[in-house]
Amino acid sequence: MLLVSSKLASEKATIDTSSPEGTARIHVVFNKGKPVTVEPASTILFMGGG
Amino acid sequence: MMKPVHNSRLFFAAATLLFLVCAGQAATKQGPQKQGRLNAEEQKVINYLVADWGEDYSVTSVDIAMAALKMKPSEESRFRIGNHIKAHPELHEIIRRWGWVTLVLTPDEKLIARTLINAERDGKPQPTVSDIAKAVGITEAQTDRGLSMLERYEVVQRAASKGAGYKVVPRYIKWEPRLDFIFHKVSLDSGRQFNTN
Numbered sequence: 001m002l003l004v005s006s007k008l009a010s011e012k013a014t015i016d017t018s019s020p021e022g023t024a025r026i027h028v029v030f031n032k033g034k035p036v037t038v039e040p041a042s043t044i045l046f047m048g049g050g
Numbered sequence: 051m052m053k054p055v056h057n058s059r060l061f062f063a064a065a066t067l068l069f070l071v072c073a074g075q076a077a078t079k080q081g082p083q084k085q086g087r088l089n090a091e092e093q094k095v096i097n098y099l100v101a102d103w104g105e106d107y108s109v110t111s112v113d114i115a116m117a118a119l120k121m122k123p124s125e126e127s128r129f130r131i132g133n134h135i136k137a138h139p140e141l142h143e144i145i146r147r148w149g150w151v152t153l154v155l156t157p158d159e160k161l162i163a164r165t166l167i168n169a170e171r172d173g174k175p176q177p178t179v180s181d182i183a184k185a186v187g188i189t190e191a192q193t194d195r196g197l198s199m200l201e202r203y204e205v206v207q208r209a210a211s212k213g214a215g216y217k218v219v220p221r222y223i224k225w226e227p228r229l230d231f232i233f234h235k236v237s238l239d240s241g242r243q244f245n246t247n
Contacts, residue, residue: 011240023164
């Protein structure tokens, strides 16, 4: 999230990842920092950590 | 008192034994080095990764680097490159920080490992190849190939069971769940692909 909202904020970026503990795949397309496609729809996007 | 002939025989036997021990040690040291030697194309993948790691939080994996260099897909080459990374954490801080598993396994292999780890960790019956394929969203043939690669990397080992016939090596079950076998692949319109953390 940090990357797509800063250095990649002017680009289209596709992110393929997995859920934190399960085996489900997550596919998100960001265009200029905003999510335009999110699969599955129940995906929760957040920025931060700790 | 020993006779001189007896002494020379003892000396000869000791020298022969010393020679055999030294030869054995040399063979043991040479073995892994020879096995780990990469060809020029495989070395290019290592060079690519060492230059890429850390840029834009990159933890790019071997499969992505091979594709970026338009290298002919080869499970054997991928294993040899991965094994080299596993054996040489001194190559880059990213290997030491994120672990070779993150950099070496494909997304499918990571999810296959997670399926087995989660089942063992939660005390559930070991999943079958069919169960794993369904959970990961791949074919059974792809699952078999993934399990075989995980066995070569000693993440899993064969075990008699009603499931897929593998069990996870204990050290991987104890890993922190949220850091286990993760991948975040970024694909840009320019064609650049990399993994990030």
